[in-house]
Amino acid sequence: MRPVPEVDGATSIQVATLRLAESGVGMVAVTREGRFIGIVSDKELMHAYGEAVDRNSAVIEIARDTPTIKPYESAAQAVRMLDQERFGAIVVVDDDNRPVGLLNAACFWGLNLDPPRPGMVGGMATPLGVYLTTGSIRSGANPWALALTGATMFVIFLAGRLMVIGGLELLEKRGVLVPDSALGAFDIIPLAFLLLAFRLSPISGIHAAEHQVVHAIERDEPLALEIVKRMPRVHPRCGTNIAVGATLFLLIAETPWIPLADLRLLVAIIVAAFFWRPAGNWVQNFLTTRPASDKQLLNGIAAGEELLKAYATGRLSRPSPLVRLINSGILHVISGSFAAYGVFYLLATLLGFDASKV
Numbered sequence: 001m002r003p004v005p006e007v008d009g010a011t012s013i014q015v016a017t018l019r020l021a022e023s024g025v026g027m028v029a030v031t032r033e034g035r036f037i038g039i040v041s042d043k044e045l046m047h048a049y050g051e052a053v054d055r056n057s058a059v060i061e062i063a064r065d066t067p068t069i070k071p072y073e074s075a076a077q078a079v080r081m082l083d084q085e086r087f088g089a090i091v092v093v094d095d096d097n098r099p100v101g102l103l104n105a106a107c108f109w110g111l112n113l114d115p116p117r118p119g120m121v122g123g124m125a126t127p128l129g130v131y132l133t134t135g136s137i138r139s140g141a142n143p144w145a146l147a148l149t150g151a152t153m154f155v156i157f158l159a160g161r162l163m164v165i166g167g168l169e170l171l172e173k174r175g176v177l178v179p180d181s182a183l184g185a186f187d188i189i190p191l192a193f194l195l196l197a198f199r200l201s202p203i204s205g206i207h208a209a210e211h212q213v214v215h216a217i218e219r220d221e222p223l224a225l226e227i228v229k230r231m232p233r234v235h236p237r238c239g240t241n242i243a244v245g246a247t248l249f250l251l252i253a254e255t256p257w258i259p260l261a262d263l264r265l266l267v268a269i270i271v272a273a274f275f276w277r278p279a280g281n282w283v284q285n286f287l288t289t290r291p292a293s294d295k296q297l298l299n300g301i302a303a304g305e306e307l308l309k310a311y312a313t314g315r316l317s318r319p320s321p322l323v324r325l326i327n328s329g330i331l332h333v334i335s336g337s338f339a340a341y342g343v344f345y346l347l348a349t350l351l352g353f354d355a356s357k358v
Contacts, residue, residue, distance in 0.1 A: 001071075001092055001101035001116055004029045009037055009060030016059040017045055029091055029099040030063040036093050038063035068093045071100055071116050072313050078103050092116070096318050118311055121214045122237070123303075124329045125207035127152055130300040132214070133327045136319040137310045140303030146329040150336025152203075153194065158344060160193030165357055191247070195287045202296070208289035209300035211235040217308065223301045225294065233289045236277065240284050245276025 005023040009032045027041040044062045068091045089104040118134040126145035212231035252268035348355040
């Protein structure tokens with residue numbers, strides 16, 4: 001299957017001509033709100049120019065219908081349709097009638113035998129392995145592993161927080177008073193402890209494996225160990241970048257060193273906007289990932305192969321925002337964190353410890 005360029009039906013014939021020239025496949029798919037309407041090929045354009053059709057007219061006026069096929073239909077069915085199609089190509093669409101790619105005879109002569117791949121993949125590292133998702137399809141670690149991720153992060157953060165509380169109480173018993181203006185600095189310690197523990201634990205290697213497999217999939221690389229090993233550990237869409245940006249904003253917005261509230265907010269916005277990605281990439285490289293072992297990479301590759309198989313054989317459709325949110329795994333992580341907090345609160349109550357201090 002080959003990629004197919006798309007133009008909206010309202011696009012002018014002139015612009016559609018440029019897109020077709022750039023495509024190298026002799027046609028463009030015409031869509032309305034992302035859904036397939038028809039195609040425009042060299043033949044339709046030549047006829048339009050020969051008939052002196054206004055080049056500013058909408059391309060939908062010259063589009064023609066063409067057979068379509070779903071990604072999960074058989075190769076034999078595709079060959080039969082190609083044999084009957086005078087243009088020599090058919091458009092592959094998902095269950096929402098959105099173009100996925102183009103099939104022509106060359107696809108069956110060894111020039112492009114790879115099944116369709118998702119253009120964008122999300123994922124998450126869990127203590128039990130790599131989790132991957134396209135938003136509608138998921139693979140790898142199960143939901144319990146995602147919940148365990150949330151519980152683990154809470155326990156580590158809690159340990160850091162208890163260290164701070166214990167340290168402050170010890171200082172107070174020894175007559176050392178910490179100024180209120182300096183207390184905010186101690187809030188960084190649990191986060192630093194979380195990052196350090198993350199870096200030292202096996203999950204940082206799993207996190208790297210997840211990124212490297214996602215890079216390989218999105219670059220159309222084979223999921224071979226020697227290739228995945230060459231992929232970067234840092235990924236621009238990693239949630240670490242968002243977390244770092246939010247942390248930068250909150251630290252500056254709440255700092256007492258800038259007296260004017262409006263100025264603090266302005267500085268926080270500027271710093272977060274310009275440095276969230278470079279700072280996030282640095283944190284990824286040195287704290288939240290480390291070089292993955294072969295075992296961790298193979299685990300990620302297995303999750304990637306499972307995802308690609310499901311994507312190539314499943315019924316593809318654009319997931320609703322709710323389905324995308326559920327499959328992202330974030331709700332499972334949050335649930336795991338709340339469950340761990342519930343256990344902590346129960347134990348603290350039984351032991352007479354004031355959980356509100358944490």
